[in-house]
Amino acid sequence: MDETKSIEPAIDVKPIVDVVPYNVDYKKALEEKSGDDELIFEYPTVYVIADKQDKKKDAVPQFTAYVGETSDISQRTRQHLDSDTKIRDDWQQLKDSDNAEMMVIGDHYFNKSLTLDIENRLMMYLLGVDHIKHLNNRRTNPQRKYFMSDQFDQIFTSVWSELRKKKPELFPVQSDVESSAIFKASPFHALNEKQLEGKNKIFNRVEQVLINTKQVDNQEAAVIFIAGQAGTGKTVLLSNLFNDLVNSNLTGDNAVNLLVNHDQQLIVYKQIAHKLGLDRDNDDVVCKPTRFINEHQKPGARKADVILVDEAHLLWTHGKQSYRGQNQLQDLLKLAKVVIIVFDKYQILTTDEYLDDEEINRLERVASRTGNTITLKDQERMDASVETIDWLHDFAINQQLGLIPDDDRYELKVARNPATMYQKIKVLDQQKGKNPASLARMLATFDWKFVSAKRPDGDRDKTWNVTVGDWSLPWNLQLKVPRKQKKKNQTLAWAEQSQTIDEIGSTYTIQGFDLNYAGLIIGPSVTYRDGKIVFNPSASMNKRATNKRTWKGEKIDVAKELLRNELNVLLTRGVHGLFIYAVDEELQQALLAAAGTTHILGEN
Secondary structure, three states, rough: OOOOOOOOOOOOOOOEEEEEEEEHHHHHHHHHHOHHHHHHOOOOOEEEEEEOOOOOOOOOOOOEEEEEEEEEEHHHHHHHOOOOOEEEEEHHHHHHOOEEEEEEEOOOOHHHHHHHHHHHHHHHHHOOOOOOOEEOOOOOOOOOOOOOHHHHHHHHHHHHEEEEEEEEOOOOOOHHHHHHHHOOOOOOOOOHHHHHHHHHHHHHHHHHHOOOOEEEOOOOOEEEEEEOOOOOOHHHHHHHHHHHHHHHOOOOOOOEEEEOHHHHHHHHHHHHHHHHHOOOOOOOOOEHHHHHHHHHHOOOOEEEEEEEEEEHHHHHOOOOEOOOOOOHHHHHOOOOOEEEEEEOOHOOOOOHHHHOHHHHHHHHHHHHOOOOOEEEOOOOOOOOOOHHHHHHHHOOOOOOOOOOOOOOOEEEOOOOOOEEEEEHHHHHHHHOOOOOOOOOOEEEEOOOOOOOOOOHHHHHOOOOEEOOOOOEEOOOOOOOOHHHHHHHHOOOOOHHHHHHHHHOOOOHHOOOOOEEEEEEOOOEEEEEEEEEEEEHHHHOOOOOHHOOOOOOOOOEEEEHHHHHHHHHHOOEEEEEEEEEEEHHHHHHHHHHHHHHOOEEEEOO
């Protein structure tokens, strides 16, 4: 017998969805509306309560939503209307609204584990729906194995499809939601075995520290170190931990903070926190490290229970701007009882963040002394074979080029020119509603001039461009948009803004994010000489990577190491595909040779 195949019988789930006003007459309305009272009133059900906010006539609709599951929809709805309104303002607001509706989903095959999984998956998807501004159920309930779990994806698609027929505003095309940055960083993703093991280990350690009032490591925090290369699921694990810790009885009020030193990721985490109400008592529950440090170093400020730091490799290791310290991580360790850091040494990109191997090893030893190191290895971002992932790793980290492997799941191709690649990216980005949907963008190494504070020649109509021969496209964050779109863009990451299809992103706008497809222009700082990748700092415009810095009392040059990391980050953004063009002629020819006859864009 093939043990990899499911022994479950194939089941054709055809859920029904009843939509009724959410008020005291809900039961009568359900009885009148339902084509199958038994499914709704006698079987486990999943339900969504949505309240459409009053807005101007032409405004984009906005909703507050709640997702739940129950074995008795009558009793549960009565509880929400009568009891929950006495202890939670959000339930009172739903009860008082004239626009609130309840959608009840039922099927003969629904059981407790299945409805819990559907509830959790609905939370994950609805969090990524732009029209939903608040999502009031904050628990995570992903289930493990149960009858029909092997068919869950198909079952959920049927549920979503039926809901979409009733309320397309609330339930967009699935694949479009899957392309959103919020969806990709959602705390409601089911964790794989290694992530779940790590989460349980972290919670146990947090509990030990918070219950034991003794300080750890000479008045410094207990360090929990989450390691893993790009795409191994570190952000999803951290997001899950953040949501659960804020809502846990283990931590005090306003005692959990998530910090990230990256503008685009800050937008996404703030959106998640706001939609889930995690910022209801603390506007700075998500913020940058400098803000947190400056506020918590003030006299009388109390220590945080837990700080979670995403992209900790971006923390500064010297004073800069309004940060007056010398090492942000060392300062954070003095301001909390537990510090959970996500770290990948191959994503350190500037001298501001630089740590040498000795210092990184010291951090790991501090965590390892108490078993606080979690290492994630499984690739969760890229839908690619091990051979493809190894090829990309060899290219960036080992500076070697082998033949591009065949891969049925991942499209890895070399373009003969940037124009062809750009046209392909635009076509892919227009695939709204298809699978995989949209979210394709152009990227480049930072080898062309860009100055954020001014425009070329002081002319506001000019842009800093990436130029290859006669072909040219603006760098990120420059194209003008209408005022209405500009306001909307404030809550969107760079890649999600519609005008950015005509821009080129850098590590400063794309690090930490997924694209379905990436078109990468490798500039002249990456060359190929004598059978090896060679980095040329003199050809880079990234002064934050190429300038020398003082480290342990000496001036050091780590430009080649940082340019290697830049290439590594850019090569690992695409979930379903990556297209590459190199400016250096020898590297371009080596890539074309590696592509053979089957991996050249547009020729097969």
